[in-house]
Amino acid sequence: MRKIILRTLSRFRLLTAAVILTVAGAVIVSLLPPLVLERIINELTQNQRVPAALGLEYFGLLALAGVLTACRESLLTVLGQKITHSMRSALLQKLDRLPADRLVRQDPGATVSRFVGDVDTVEELFTSGIISMFADACQMVSIFVILFLRSRGLTLLLLAVLPLVFAFTRAVQKRMLRAQIDNRAAVARVTNFVPETIRCIRTIHNLGRESYMRNRYEEVIGESYRAVNRTNFYDAVYSPVILITNAAVVAVVYVLSASGSAPVRAFFGMSVGTAVAVVNYIAQIFGPLESIGMEIQTIQSALAGVHRINEFLDQPVRWDAPEQIIPGKIQTAGGSDIPCIEFRDVTFGYDMKTAVLSHLSLTVMPGEQVTVSGRTGAGKSTMFKLILGLYRPVSGRVLVCGTDASRIADSSKRPLFGYVEQHFRLVPGTVRDQIALYDAAITDAQVEQAAVTVGLDQTIRRLDQGYDTPCTPGLFSQGQWQLLSIARAIAAEPPILLLDEITANLDADTEKTVLTALKKASAGRTVLSISHRLYEDMGGREFILS
Amino acid sequence: MKLRSTMVHPVSHPDRVLSYFRAEWLSLLFVTIFGLIYNIGLLAGPLYEGRLAQCLYDILRGRQPASAMSRLALTYVGVIAVVQVSRFLKRLYVRVFANNTSRSMKEVIYGNLIHESKSSLESQDVGAVMTKAVLDADACAEGMRKFTTEIFDTGVALVSYIALLLSIDWRLGLLCLIFPPISYFIANRMKGLVTRTNAEFRESSGRLSAATMDRVSGALTYRVFGCEPQRDRDYEAHLSDYEKKAVLANIWAGSMPPLYNVISMSSVLFIFWFGTRNVAGTGWSAWDIAAFTAFLSCYTKLSVKSSHAAKLFNAVQKAEVSWRRIVPLMKRPPEETAQPAAAPALLAVKDLGFSYPQNPNHPVFSGISFAAAPGTVIGVTGPVASGKSTFGKAFLCEQPYKGSICFAGKELSALPDAVRQAIVGYLGHDPELMSDTIRENVLMGTPGHSAEGTYPAADDALLDSVLRAVCLDREIRAMPDGADTRIGSGGVRLSGGQQQRLALARTLAHPHPVLVLDDPFSALDRPTEEQVYRGLRQTAGDSIILLLSHRLYLFPQMDQVIWMEQGRATVSTHRELMRSNPEYRKLYEIQTSGSENVKGGGRHA
Structure with a gap:
């Protein structure tokens, strides 16, 4: 995380330098007006006419400070966006390298809230001007120097008070952070709840569980609400305490300045002009402190967000990026003695304790059509994931055309396997994109051929813009989505077809169409399937897992 | 600090912003009281700072004793304390208001969402609904919070500052007040761009x-x-x-407000020019040092505040954009009318048919008639793609069917949704499991379920019995957290067969007099399937079960069998079909004897 920020800063060196310059400029310029004010008041108390130039000087400095502040805000916005952009890019790169197991187990909603919500909290730091407040806080150092020259006693007094203020700030911060982390976790649950409800809506309606789900939702929001209320309390109590302290310090300054005892006066004594200027400076010290306190909630959310981003970035990555191994010449028509798919004494489990597959061996020769069946949880889907190279066996080898499946590069998988998934996954883009999946190597002719094979070509051509119609969830029926899924699998003309069990609810006619399409797609290919329905219809070899 | 943590006032008109303010009237009343004290009290700051400077001047000149300063300083701190405590309370209540509002908005959205039909939800982009529900409601509530805050912190404060300036020197005050409107006018011109x-x-x-x-x-x-x-x-x-x-x-x-502030600060030139004259006794009013510093610091504060007027506008603007996006969703959610399970009764299906609206002349099936008494189990089968699933879904009445389905003499399609839901239980291919514990997935809140999420002992017994019925009890006991194991999004942490059985257990835990089960055993092996079937019969008791399946091992045990082929259906029994229907017979024989012969490949432990 720190690395990401530093890398971004060094990449945009010029911008960073400009930010530092404007920040420093704004700090210095805004220190000057009270000094001018001091002179004005002092002249006034001595019953002298104040030269007009002093007034102009005061306003000129104010105007310059304003302009510098505006520049600083703009530049900070740009820099902040650069940083959050790189944070999201880093998250994305991490996503690419996460093991399949993690992808399956993480709630997509929770991961999305890393990308969107948590990075947003960091973005808030820049847009709500908090970074600028820290710059204002730097001003304090220079203010101390000026104060020390004006009144030593006051400086000492402030030095005694400020550590207390700081300790108080830290105490509030710690409690806020805890509440914020709770809150962000609850927010992720709230985010996930809605898509989940949509997915399960039929069950909810059918069992009449609407009020249960509403209560659950209220509970989930309630959790977040309670965490937010905790932060609200600290948030509301912070500034008033700071400002009362400020008032007390001002009061002490005046009392001591007016003190009857000579030594005290010598130590604290000030002219009226100096007193007014000093009070002004004190406000400049407490001001930034107070603003930071006001936005402490934003800072804390950002810290909590960073915490969760780091958690995401610190996850283990999958085994070293597969070497660019492309399996040798694949023969589909038979006659080759290299098996297309081979499990050699494979043992595999998702955790150390339980083995899903143990000592499994299976050989599928080119051109064979094999259906795997077996007891629930016997590991049929797991076999697929091993072939696809998403997991590595604990022992034994999974070979595809003689090459270890886990070493085959992602980019060479598609020309090798067609994978028909359980559910069709709609991707953003046109109908053509659904089939080609943005693969530039797949020609339009291949896309159309795939559609012809599954019998969807006519339907697609009848759409407004044919293959270039933007795809929306309502465009096709359930069965047609399944056909698209098959077209997607065979578009790259792979020699091997992997058929998962199709779980969609299909009506009679479409189920028939889907099966016909599967049969056509299987022709001339090596097929490994776990679809019961297909087996009943097509036969082939059955391999029973137990 | 215990704030009202669970209760949210119901909103009378969820589609009107005002209702949300009205529902939170108590918090807003506190906000008003403390907001007024705070903002009017803000004037005390500059006033007392002026008096402190004046007092120091007088003491240094020997016009007042040193003790006068202590008294004045003490009052100053006391006044500031009162003001700041009011501010604390105001901030606290404004946030309570925003929290409650965001919460009631989300609840309204969710309450509507949950009553949408499956098809309308599928036609909406899930991501968009999600963004709408959570982000927009938050943005709206945040905008309303800022609006409320700014009414006091900007509106009331501005009015009090202006009053103070005018009371010190009305001519100079008026002169100074030329610039803030100019600044505001420019800010307003930028509105379109913003x-x-x-x-x-x-x-x-x-x-x-x-x-x-x-x-x-x-x-x-x-x-x-x-x-x-x-x-x-x-x-x-x-x-x-x-x-x-x-x-x-x-x-x-964000970057323009400092510039607006510069414009309004132009008035300090007047203050220096005329103010110093006032002090010197040659101006419009006779001023002392206190008046001068009070006027200057009051005007500085006014200028900062007035540049925030744009902030108020931005907050409202942001909230409006979000509000406009969610307002179509903000209907009053329907009352929950779920009813207890209906009593067992006779199911009579007469001449049932179904065709898709886009293809009315090609019925998927037609002319199915049968009757079933409580406790009957009916197997429905047929070759692949014979319309079994469509037949099953007819009982959900998601789309109109032809003919009639009568339960206890009442036509299903004519009944209100809630009444029908109490009759027909349906389990399709998708187990529709939730990312929660096994217990929650099965029980999904029962009448005895408390707000804290605990279930009474009777529910634990129910959970055990349905899990036993689907042969899942032992597997679950072996999990580290037992029934409190979280199963992940969509049940990913379970195998396909476990998901299927868990969904079946859930169906059994919510009894219905008619159960339609579409291929509930497809991912199970034969011994498990038989065991689960026995458990199902036992637990379902008096319910009528329609079991749609492509596997026939169990059909000899069923009371009736419906054979579907090419849109037509034969209602009969297993024995009768074995005698009269060669296709049924063939399918049954392949499956019962075939599984031992067709085995290929190797068997592995």
Whole structure:
């Protein structure tokens, strides 16, 4: 995380330098007006006419400070966006390298809230001007120097008070952070709840569980609400305490300045002009402190967000990026003695304790059509994931055309396997994109051929813009989505077809169409399937897992 | 600090912003009282600072004793304390108000969402609904909070400052007040730009959310098809667009206020020119040092506040954009009318048929008639794609059917949804499990379920019995957390067969007099299937079960069998069909004897 920020800063060196310059400029310029004010008041108390130039000087400095502040805000916005952009890019790169197991187990909603919500909290730091407040806080150092020259006693007094203020700030911060982390976790649950409800809506309606789900939702929001209320309390109590302290310090300054005892006066004594200027400076010290306190909630959310981003970035990555191994010449028509798919004494489990597959061996020769069946949880889907190279066996080898499946590069998988998934996954883009999946190597002719094979070509051509119609969830029926899924699998003309069990609810006619399409797609290919329905219809070899 | 933590006032008109303010009248009353004290009290700051400076001047000149300062300083601290405590209470209540509002908005959205039909939900972009429900409600409530805050912190404060300035020197006050309106006028002219860039930014942000959702939830598909690099480039394009729009929106909204402040601060020139004359005794009024410093610091504060007037506008603007997006969803959610399970009764299906609206002349099936008494189990089968699932779904009445389905003499399609839901229990191919514990997935809240999420002992017994019925009890006991094991999104941590049985257990835990089960055993092996079937019969008791299946091992045990083929159905029994229907007979024989012969490959432990 720190690395990401530093890398971004060094990449945009010029911008960073400009930010530092404007920040420093704004700090210095805004220190000057009270000094001018001091002179004005002092002249006034001595019953002298104040030269007009002093007034102009005061306003000129104010105007310059304003302009510098505006520049600083703009530049900070740009820099902040650069940083959050790189944070999201880093998250994305991490996503690419996460093991399949993690992808399956993480709630997509929770991961999305890393990308969107948590990075947003960091973005808030820049847009709500908090970074600028820290710059204002730097001003304090220079203010101390000026104060020390004006009144030593006051400086000492402030030095005694400020550590207390700081300790108080830290105490509030710690409690806020805890509440914020709770809150962000609850927010992720709230985010996930809605898509989940949509997915399960039929069950909810059918069992009449609407009020249960509403209560659950209220509970989930309630959790977040309670965490937010905790932060609200600290948030509301912070500034008033700071400002009362400020008032007390001002009061002490005046009392001591007016003190009857000579030594005290010598130590604290000030002219009226100096007193007014000093009070002004004190406000400049407490001001930034107070603003930071006001936005402490934003800072804390950002810290909590960073915490969760780091958690995401610190996850283990999958085994070293597969070497660019492309399996040798694949023969589909038979006659080759290299098996297309081979499990050699494979043992595999998702955790150390339980083995899903143990000592499994299976050989599928080119051109064979094999259906795997077996007891629930016997590991049929797991076999697929091993072939696809998403997991590595604990022992034994999974070979595809003689090459270890886990070493085959992602980019060479598609020309090798067609994978028909359980559910069709709609991707953003046109109908053509659904089939080609943005693969530039797949020609339009291949896309159309795939559609012809599954019998969807006519339907697609009848759409407004044919293959270039933007795809929306309502465009096709359930069965047609399944056909698209098959077209997607065979578009790259792979020699091997992997058929998962199709779980969609299909009506009679479409189920028939889907099966016909599967049969056509299987022709001339090596097929490994776990679809019961297909087996009943097509036969082939059955391999029973137990 | 215990704030009202669970109770949210119901909102009378969820589609009107005012109702949300009205529902929170108590919090807002506190906000008003403490807001007034705070903002009027703010004047005390400059006034007392002026008096302190004057007092110091007098003491230094020997016109007052040193003790006068202690008294004045003490009063000053006391007044500031009262003001700040009011501020604390005001802030606290404003946030309580915003929290409650965001919560009731989300609850309204969810209450409506849950009553949408499956088909209408499928036609909406899930990512968009999600963004709407959570982000917009939050943005709206945040806007309402800022609006409420700014009414006091900007509105009331401005009025009091102006009053103070005019009371010190009305001519100079009026002169100074020329510039803040100019500054506000310019800010207002920028309004269009702020609105437009902000709207573009929100749109880009919505697109980025949708792209993120797609990239993350499709990660596995993209990996398997080797298109992660392409998707990453696409996502980067979204990021760059977002960056550009965000910079524009934020610069226009955020970087201009310091400049507006400079414009209003131009009035200090008047203050110095005329103010110093006042002190010297040659101006419009006779001033002392106290008056001068009070006037200057009061005007500085007014200027800062007036440049915040744009902030008030921005907050309202942002809230409006969000509000306009969610307002179509803000209907009053329907009352929950779920009813207890209906009593067992006779089911009579007469001449039932179904065809899709787009294809009315080609019925998927037609002319099915049968009757079933409580406790009957009916097997429904047929060759692949014979219309079994469509037949099963007819009982859900999601689309109109032809003919009649009568339960206890009442036509299903004519009944209100809630009444029908109490009659027909349905389990389709998708187990529709939730990312929660096994217990919650099965029980889904029962009447005895408390607000804290605990279930009475009777429910534990129910849970045990249904899990036993589907042969899942032992597997679950072996899990480290037992029935409190969380099963992950959609049940990913369970195998397909476990998911199927868990869904069946859930169906059994919510009794219905008619159960339609579409291929509930498809992922189970034969011994488990037989065991689960026995458990099902036992637990379902008097319910009529329609079991749609492509596997026939169990059909000899069923009371009736419906054979579907090419849109027609034969209602009979297993024995009768074995005698009269050669296709049924063939299918049954292949399955019962065949499984031992067809085995190929190797068997492995």
